Amino acid sequence: MDDSGKSRSRGPWTVAEARAIHDLPLTELLHRAQSEHRRHHPPNAVQLCTLLSVKTGGCPEDCAYCPQSARHQTGMEAESLLPVDVVLEKARLAKQQGATRFCMGAAWRNARNGTQFDQVLQMVRGVRELGLEACATLGMIGDDQARQLADAGLTAYNHNLDTSQEFYGEIISTRSFQERLDTIKRVSESGISVCSGGIIGMGESVGDRLGMLVTLANLEPPPESVPINALVPVPGTPLAERPPVDALELVRMCATARMMIPTAMVRLSAGRTEMTREAQLLCFQAGANSIFFGDKLLTTGNPDTHADLALMRDAGLEPLVPFAERPQSSDSDTNDASTSASSVQFVSGADDSSHRSHKVSNAIVS
Secondary structure (H helix, E strand, O other): OOOOOOOOOOOOOOHHHHHHHHOOOHHHHHHHHHHHHHHHOOOOEEEEEEEEEEEOOOEOOOOOOOOOEOOOOOOOOOOOOOOHHHHHHHHHHHHHHOOOEEEEEEOOOEOOOOHHHHHHHHHHHHHHHOOOEEEEEOOEOOHHHHHHHHHHOOOEEEOOOEOOOOOHHHOOOOOOHHHHHHHHHHHHHOOOEEEOOEEEOOOOOHHHHHHHHHHHHOOOOOOOEEEEEEOOOOOOOOOOOOOOOOHHHHHHHHHHHHHHOOOOEEEEOOOHHHOOHHHHHHHHHOOOOEEEOOOEEOOEEOOOHHHHHHHHHHHOOEEEOOHHHOOOOOOOOOOOHHHHEOOOOOOOOOOOOOOOOOOOOHHHHO
């Protein structure tokens, strides 16, 4: 990106270049990020993703932010893998509520071949048969497992970098940064889209945040989705006492991610419960175009579906159709949300509060 904000042919990103973007006056940064967003995406469409923990707790890793680690005293008990039929019923409900991508997370260090992995493959096939995009996060996977997931129809695989390579050792010691990159490479080579991002608010510097984005932006190909999370401090974890992330820091991260990885879905992820509606809309203005939709993210809270649909209705935003159904257009085309986003019907009705009821059309993912 040159000083005028126009795209140019470029080599690998550097942290200095990322910093020059991140530190722009906020109004200028928002303008540039929204302009870049409109070159590649429908301007008023948001991808709705539902995340379900299909295997909770008991993870042997020591990620300092995670309540599912068996090494932390969070009171979370290890649970067995959910039955396939239970997961698919949750997926059906997610679709009825308006989600177009269903993400399944298992608290494993790495996926192991056998009955449980076969069950996950069944889940993936079932989710795709429902007309939803399917995403999974199962820890590290091998080449053969990546191929099996691709054959089952998996749309995307999530494997976050979490932070910069330099700060990574302060957060995790049981899995190396390179192991994360190796898993991402296997996923990409199998033909599955990569979903990878990180967390801010863990004690890292701005340079660490940007270092993470530089690593992601320099991947070939870059990720299809980039989740931007604000730390949710959980009692019993080493990061339980970290102060909350200022919303404008999240806005800057969304905008910088949009500028550096313009074709990606920038997902406003954990931490939204602490954000006002206005702060969330600033993130959308900054180029975020995907959210986790539903009242729970694996084990931590999330705004409920009614609140999210009300926000979208009031802001004039629409749900984005699944990836396979999106019309293809060149970068020079101006995307029209009316052709790239499905219709959403918001039905107002009298009740005892200032909130109105909402209904999402079943045509969203038809």
